Amino acid sequence: MTSTALDAAAARYLADATLGNPIRDMNPLILLGCIAATAAIGVAAPGWIIPLAAGAVFVLVGFLGGKGRSYLMTFLKLWAGVGLILFVLRALLTRGGRVLVPLGxxxxxxxxxxxxxxxxxxxxxxxxAATLFFALVPMRHLMLALEHIGVSPRVSYVLLASFQSIADLGATARVVLDAQKARGIETEGSPLVRVRAFFPVLAPVFLSAMSATEERAIALDARAFNREGAHTSLVRLRRTRPWEWGALTLLVLAAVAAVIGGVLGWF
Known part of the structure; x- marks a missing residue:
C-alpha cells in the first residue's frame, strides 16, 4: 500500500463519524434531550391538540433526518394498532357530558x-418520541456518547449487545424459516400452521445465539476489553455545534414552562 493510500485510510479513521445528515450527526444525547423535551411539552400541555402537534413535529423531524417514509409507516401502524384502541376504550369508559351514542x-x-x-x-x-430516537441514532453512537460522559464501557457494551442480540435473533429466525420453507415444510397459512412452524425454529436460533455470544467473548478478550484505563474507539463523534446546544436549551425551557404551567393551571 502506498503512502497516499495509507494517509487516506488514516484520515478516514481520524475523521468524525458522519451519517450524511445534520440531524442524525447530532450528539445522540443532545438529540435525546431535544426529543424528550418535545414529548414532555406534549404530555404536560392540556387537551389533545398539542400532543398531536408534537407527533406531527416528530414526523417532520423524521423526514428531515432522512428516515421519514419508514418512520411515518411505523407511526401510522402504532396509531392503528395502539392509539385507536386506547381512544375507543377511553371514550367508552369515561362518563360525563352529552350522550352521543347510547350503547346500553x-x-x-x-x-x-x-x-x-x-x-x-x-x-x-x-x-x-422513542421510535424516532431509535430510528435516527445508531446504537453504537449512543453507547459511545454515554462512555464520553463517564458510563462504564462494560455497561455500554451490555446495552449495545442486548439491542444487537434482538436484531440478530430476528435475522437468524428469518434465515431458519426460509431454510425450512426450502425443504418443503409449510411455514405460511393459518395462525396454527405458523405456530407449528415456529417452535422447531427455536432450538437452532438459540444455539446460534449462544455460539455468537462465545465469539463475542473471544473477540473482547483479543481486544483487551477488560484492561484497566481508558479505551480507544475507531468511531469518533463530531463536536456538538452551538446551534445544537441552543435548540436543546430552548426546548428544555419550553418543557419546564409547560410542566409548571400545567401544574399551576396557567393553561
Missing amino acids: PISVTTAGIDAGLRFATVVMAICA
Whole structure:
C-alpha cells in the first residue's frame, strides 16, 4: 500500500463519524434531550391538540433526518394498532357530558371523546418520541456518547449487545424459516400452521445465539476489553455545534414552562 493510500485510510479513521445528515450527526444525547423535551411539552400541555402537534413535529423531524417514509409507516401502524384502541376504550369508559351514542350500559359521550383523544395522543407522542430516537441514532453512537460522559464501557457494551442480540435473533429466525420453507415444510397459512412452524425454529436460533455470544467473548478478550484505563474507539463523534446546544436549551425551557404551567393551571 502506498503512502497516499495509507494517509487516506488514516484520515478516514481520524475523521468524525458522519451519517450524511445534520440531524442524525447530532450528539445522540443532545438529540435525546431535544426529543424528550418535545414529548414532555406534549404530555404536560392540556387537551389533545398539542400532543398531536408534537407527533406531527416528530414526523417532520423524521423526514428531515432522512428516515421519514419508514418512520411515518411505523407511526401510522402504532396509531392503528395502539392509539385507536386506547381512544375507543377511553371514550367508552369515561362518563360525563352529552350522550352521543347510547350503547346500553355504556355510551359514547362528549367527555369520553375528549378524554379518549387526550389519552391516545399523549401515549402516541411518547411512543413517537422513542421510535424516532431509535430510528435516527445508531446504537453504537449512543453507547459511545454515554462512555464520553463517564458510563462504564462494560455497561455500554451490555446495552449495545442486548439491542444487537434482538436484531440478530430476528435475522437468524428469518434465515431458519426460509431454510425450512426450502425443504418443503409449510411455514405460511393459518395462525396454527405458523405456530407449528415456529417452535422447531427455536432450538437452532438459540444455539446460534449462544455460539455468537462465545465469539463475542473471544473477540473482547483479543481486544483487551477488560484492561484497566481508558479505551480507544475507531468511531469518533463530531463536536456538538452551538446551534445544537441552543435548540436543546430552548426546548428544555419550553418543557419546564409547560410542566409548571400545567401544574399551576396557567393553561
